[in-house]
Amino acid sequence: MREHVIEARSLTKKYGSVTALKDVDITVKRGDIYGLIGDNGAGKTTFLKMLTGQIYPSGGEVRLFGAYPEKELQKNRKRSGAIVESPGFYPKLSVERNLEYYRIQKGIPGKGKVEEILKGVGLWEKRRKKGGTLSMGMKQRLGLGIALLGEPELLILDEPINGLDPSGIIEMRNLLLQLNREKNITIIISSHILSELEQIATIYGFLSQGWLLNEITAEQLHEQCAVYLDIAVTEPEQYAALLEKKWEGISYKVLPDSSFRIKSPEMTADAYSLLAAEHKIGVLRLEQKQMMLEEYYMNLKERGRLSC
Amino acid sequence: MLNYMKSECYRVIHGKELYVLTGVLSGLTVLMNVILYLFNRFVFDFPYGSIRYSLNILSSSMTTLLLGGLLVTSFVFSEEHKNGTLKNAVSFGISRGQFFTAKCIVCSAASLVCMAVVLTVYYGSAYLLLDDPGGITVMVRLRGVAANLPMAFAAVILTVALMCMIKKEILMTICWMAVIWGIPIISFIVGFKIEWLNRAAQWMPWNYLKYETSVNMTQYECLWDTPEGLAKCLIAGVIGIVVFYVAGYVVFRKRDIA
Numbered sequence: 001m002r003e004h005v006i007e008a009r010s011l012t013k014k015y016g017s018v019t020a021l022k023d024v025d026i027t028v029k030r031g032d033i034y035g036l037i038g039d040n041g042a043g044k045t046t047f048l049k050m051l052t053g054q055i056y057p058s059g060g061e062v063r064l065f066g067a068y069p070e071k072e073l074q075k076n077r078k079r080s081g082a083i084v085e086s087p088g089f090y091p092k093l094s095v096e097r098n099l100e101y102y103r104i105q106k107g108i109p110g111k112g113k114v115e116e117i118l119k120g121v122g123l124w125e126k127r128r129k130k131g132g133t134l135s136m137g138m139k140q141r142l143g144l145g146i147a148l149l150g151e152p153e154l155l156i157l158d159e160p161i162n163g164l165d166p167s168g169i170i171e172m173r174n175l176l177l178q179l180n181r182e183k184n185i186t187i188i189i190s191s192h193i194l195s196e197l198e199q200i201a202t203i204y205g206f207l208s209q210g211w212l213l214n215e216i217t218a219e220q221l222h223e224q225c226a227v228y229l230d231i232a233v234t235e236p237e238q239y240a241a242l243l244e245k246k247w248e249g250i251s252y253k254v255l256p257d258s259s260f261r262i263k264s265p266e267m268t269a270d271a272y273s274l275l276a277a278e279h280k281i282g283v284l285r286l287e288q289k290q291m292m293l294e295e296y297y298m299n300l301k302e303r304g305r306l307s308c
Numbered sequence: 309m310l311n312y313m314k315s316e317c318y319r320v321i322h323g324k325e326l327y328v329l330t331g332v333l334s335g336l337t338v339l340m341n342v343i344l345y346l347f348n349r350f351v352f353d354f355p356y357g358s359i360r361y362s363l364n365i366l367s368s369s370m371t372t373l374l375l376g377g378l379l380v381t382s383f384v385f386s387e388e389h390k391n392g393t394l395k396n397a398v399s400f401g402i403s404r405g406q407f408f409t410a411k412c413i414v415c416s417a418a419s420l421v422c423m424a425v426v427l428t429v430y431y432g433s434a435y436l437l438l439d440d441p442g443g444i445t446v447m448v449r450l451r452g453v454a455a456n457l458p459m460a461f462a463a464v465i466l467t468v469a470l471m472c473m474i475k476k477e478i479l480m481t482i483c484w485m486a487v488i489w490g491i492p493i494i495s496f497i498v499g500f501k502i503e504w505l506n507r508a509a510q511w512m513p514w515n516y517l518k519y520e521t522s523v524n525m526t527q528y529e530c531l532w533d534t535p536e537g538l539a540k541c542l543i544a545g546v547i548g549i550v551v552f553y554v555a556g557y558v559v560f561r562k563r564d565i566a
Contacts, residue, residue: 049395049565052395052398052399053398053399054395054398054399054564054565055564055565055566056562056564071403074401074402074403075401076401077398077399077400077401078400078401080399080400081399081400082396082399082400084395084399085392085395086392087392088391088392088393088394088395088396089391089392089393089396090319090323090386090391090393091391092323092324092325092386093319093322093323097318097319097322100318101315101318101319102315102396102400104311104314104315104318105311105312105314105315105397105400105402106311106400107311146396150400156399
């Protein structure tokens with residue numbers, strides 16, 4: 001059984017009368033990439049801040065690598081790296097000196113580590129630039145470089161691809177996947193860009209208004225999410241009547257562009273195309289898709305709980 | 309904590325803040341002595357062109373050391389909230405207590421170095437440029453500085469404590485002034501009516517440095533020149549260090565970092 005790297009039990013955070021997080025239970029196992037999903041104000045950052053010790057829980061407990069009391073938690077935080085909200089560094093120090101500062105702080109021997117990290121996050125060319133003069137994307141890279149110093153076993157990343165350009169996003173994704181695969185680093189990551197999370201996360205947690213709505217692994221998501229067929233035809237009204245006549249009880253939705261979305265089609269795509277052709281209705285578009293993270297999340301939001 | 313202190317020393321050494329501040333403060337003391345020198349050279353019977361007058365300025369206003377502590381710490385603390393470096397430290401396993409203690413030590417050391425350089429330049433330029441009619445020796449004056457060092461460190465610790473808890477520097481400075489200047493003044497005034505407050509007010513540095521020291525061209529009477537006075541300065545300073553440290557530690561330890 002894999003070690004539990006993060007365990008949150010009934011974790012609650014209140015700010016005065018406002019409850020930002022309510023009885024959240026989350027377990028992240030070694031080697032997982034946990035994608036934390038939710039709207040603004042859902043409690044993602046609050047949760048990550050409690051993991052990193054920036055804020056204290058109002059109730060419940062959080063364990064890192066099995067450690068619970070605050071003193072033990074603090075020790076184990078040395079085994080993690082984090083970027084929460086925005087990357088933290090000294091804007092008046094150069095990129096290289098910022099990393100050197102944190103190398104000393106973390107007690108890492110050998111200056112070579114700084115060079116290795118700089119090259120790893122693509123900041124070697126910018127090493128003499130002051131932190132404050134970097135672009136947002138470069139700042140994110142610097143933040144990640146700082147988090148990666150000391151070979152962390154756990155990475156806590158809050159919106160790490162904010163401000164990155166497309167190639168930066170791809171590089172970041174590849175870097176995180178590489179770290180996870182090669183060094184078995186556990187990652188908990190929040191992002192608004194679901195398509196990005198979908199490409200790396202092995203488990204998802206959905207937060208809404210402080211509640212954890214659901215947790216699902218990437219495999220479960222694939223299994224649970226329905227296949228659907230999108231078909232656009234020249235005579236939508238006639239085609240709708242034909243559909244209902246031919247397959248009684250068929251479940252479909254008419255989309256704003258008058259095309260049809262047939263959920264969990266019982267027949268192959270050809271059958272639907274053939275039905276149109278037999279009645280001289282032109283098929284403009286025919287696509288078979290699987291409902292993925294984005295749709296799953298929208299469903300979850302609409303219904304309050306998951307049901308694909 | 310040792311590693312954190314080392315990293316802070318690295319940052320202070322490789323940053324410009326401390327050098328700039330020390331340079332500016334030293335420059336101001338040289339400028340003052342140059343002006344006194346020029347007046348002494350070109351104005352007939354100018355009475356203030358002496359080392360005594362120049363150095364009396366510090367001896368008569370030792371509260372400058374407290375303000376110096378505020379100034380150096382503000383520069384060295386480096387906007388830890390705004391830069392996100394405080395949350396980094398905590399995220400990487402440095403406890404708030406360790407952070408606070410290390411900051412107090414590093415800022416005190418930086419303030420001491422800054423003060424040593426400024427005083428050397430100040431005294432040096434005075435001895436180089438101005439007349440020396442004799443009188444108070446450098447050692448006597450340095451003893452005054454040494455007597456008030458604990459209180460200067462207390463001022464540094466108070467600044468660190470406030471900066472850990474208050475993001476806005478202006479608000480932090482107002483709070484600092486309230487503790488160092490406001491409370492003593494109010495205690496002093498209300499002390500005329502309330503006896504115990506009067507006794508407490510006499511132990512507050514702002515009050516005893518202002519009202520128990522008389523330094524001018526004809527007089528040099530400082531509280532710290534008597535054994536009782538020296539003890540008072542040292543004890544008040546140590547009490548300040550303990551009170552501000554404990555208060556800062558206890559409050560900051562339980563505080564969320566927003």
